[in-house]
Amino acid sequence: MIHTQLGRTGLRVSRLALGTVNFGGRVEEPEAHRLMDHALERGINLIDTANTYGWRVYKGHTEEVVGRWLDKAPARRDQVVVATKVGDPMGEGLNDHGLSARNIVAACEASLRRLGTDWIDVYQMHHIDRSAAWEEVWQAMDLLVAQGKVRYVGSSNFAGWDIASAQAAAQRRNSLGLVSEQCAYSLVTRYPELEIMPAAQAYGLGLLVWSPLHGGLLGGVLRKKRTGSAVKSAQGRAAAALEEHGDTVEAYERLCADHGLDPAVVGTAWVLSRPGVTAALIGPRTQEHIDGALEALECALPESLLSRLDVLFPPVGRGGPAPDCWLT
Template identity: 80%
Template sequence: MHTQLGRTGLRVSRLALGTVNFGGRVEEPEAHRLMTYALERGINLFDTANTYGWRVYKGYTEEVIGRWLAGSPSRRDQVVLCTKVGDPMGDGVNDRGLSARNIISACEASLRRLGTDHIDLYQMHHVDRTVPWDEIWQAMDQLVAQGKVRYVGSSNFAGWDLAAAQEAARRRNSLGLVSEQCAYNLVTRHPELEIIPAAQAYGLGVLVWSPLHGGLLGGVLDKLRTDSAVKSAQGRAVTALAERRDAVEAYEKLCADHGLDPAVVGMAWTLSRPGVTAAVTGPRTPDHIDGALSALDLSLPESFTARLDELFPPVARGGSAPDCWLS
């Protein structure tokens, strides 16, 4: 259920509670119940971002979490709290990106909204190649020295960005990144080429967002037939379904033939992949949390995973670059 985050001594749950649905899809009272439910079941890794809640207003989700944390004095110590910086928070030219100014001011604003004095994992939401790494690490090191940030992570970086970040941190004798959060699932397998190998080489934990590809791997066809699709009826799931309908249909049949829930299979496959520390689940109900938890106990036989590779093949010959495409 719990493992170390990369090369650190921090222990985190193999499932992270994603909060992107809090505000607009999940109202605050239910969000509070979901956080309590998840924590009671051993999920201690809570993931958010300063922009989440944009359906209401940016920063709203952090405020929801902050009010929940304030409801019990023990909650803050039990939770490994993660948020992100970098995406636009306003119309100002400096209200975005990874300048030292924005990193520090955005951190202060997140701390106020979350109602806490520190962030356990402060993640750069996207790489910002317009800012030198010395400036980024100067700002992050300052926040760590002040006790406002415990660890620094990245999200949506390329493999060479991870290397550039770590080598710059090494020159400063800094710990540098401890994790990378990337999209990874049966459909999106490009992290196998360089992102996950780079993370493993530098001792970074890998946190996976969208392990079900926006609901595509969660039984989307059955949900569409029964008019019960919510997230899977929009966004990347709809786009991918138009391109991969035959594979998705065969996937759902394979799961049905084995008496398995497609969502549990998709999550279990992701969690079983080399280098993956945790998968981020974005529940709207307690049942969604229970389903994700059951994936921790599901071991997929080799014949089953071989069939999954046939339906959703890895890039080129499979494996990491450059061997995957060399003849």
């Protein structure tokens, strides 16, 4: 396993992170525990969750699953970096969502109880809340850091200018501010290259990528459909995208086969090769999924393949950050 620093911090994390969105409803608790065991054994030390995960059972269920796993072997808590999120609705109450100081503090306390831990390593704002002033957000986050309940603060699904405004407000308070941004990024979803990735690099944020295979679209979906083994890739984001990008995905799978590479390995390796990317989040349902993703860490994609991928999945405009990508 390759480890690296999370942005400008001294915190070291694995270049693959274990995403837990499938825990509860798709992966039952005993198998979830085995997956976390296997991931840790293979060197994956970053576990990413959210207070709303597990909604197929009930919101908060996934944090409880992770918490019971941590409790089974208390030494694990010092071995792993636990990241969770705040902001999405946890109930029907007027103040049960968003980034008010009230909700941030209350949600953190609730996540700590579910996780059975004294601290959260990376507490991420799940979505921007433009109704909450940054002075209020940082007041709450600084309090949690001062109390030792949160080590670092991250963002998720932010725009580039949200990162900039968050950091400007944090600097006014002499706070560390954001240390990471978690965004959707893949060969199919390249818009973060315009402003999110440049902003993250400019402010020293580690970039955590969710859905590097676009919900399974880039994981050999056509082959799996032919063999009847498609599960996640046969529904949701991947299924909708397949209708639009079917011919391109077919060409992509042929290209991978021509190079003797698995499509999932190519898609993940491409994300990991991009400048500024700290880690790719994987959402495994089996130990084999973890082992397959680990192959991407050892896969150096040849320039000929990278060039062809840019033809199949072109960047926005002329490529690179805005506004240069728009200039003609």
